[in-house]
Amino acid sequence: MSAYAQEQAMVYKITSPLTGVVKTVYVKAGQVVKKGDLLLEYDASLINSTLAAAQAKINMEAFNKSEAKKELGRAEELYDRTVLSEYDLQQAKLLYRKAVSQYASAKNELVYAQWDEAHRKLYATFSGTVTAVFSYPGQYVNNQFSAQSLLLIEAK
Structure with missing residues (x-):
């Protein structure tokens, strides 16, 4: 064989x-x-533009998150002193959660843009x-x- x-x-x-x-x-x-x-x-060019836009967005959303956190702290303090209503406190909490979510979304956009740059x-x-x-x-x-x-x- x-x-x-x-x-x-x-x-x-x-x-x-x-x-x-x-x-x-x-x-x-x-x-x-x-x-x-x-x-x-x-x-x-398009990849770099997307990367720059994603970086700018994450910077803006980081600032918005920081401001929302400060506003939540002020709202909690005023609520504790019975100067602010429960509704207004809940609104401040909602705005902070929204800012956290938008920041996370911006981070994801940046990761995608960086990946595109690395694989062009x-x-x-x-x-x-x-x-x-x-x-x-x-x-x-x-x-x-x-x-x-x-x-x-x-x-x-």
């Missing part, structure tokens, strides 16, 4: 979860790439040969509902 093994090449679709505009494609079909090679880069460059995660390039500079890639294939790479 003889043993026969045929090595089959695996071809992988390369995608990115980002939605944005392709700035540069660094590879072409037939090119050999090594793990860690830069394959593609998204334009940073697409690197090869394995060595292989680029078999097809579906991306070009200026292309808008919309991955909101499903990931769009950007490249095909045959693994070595």
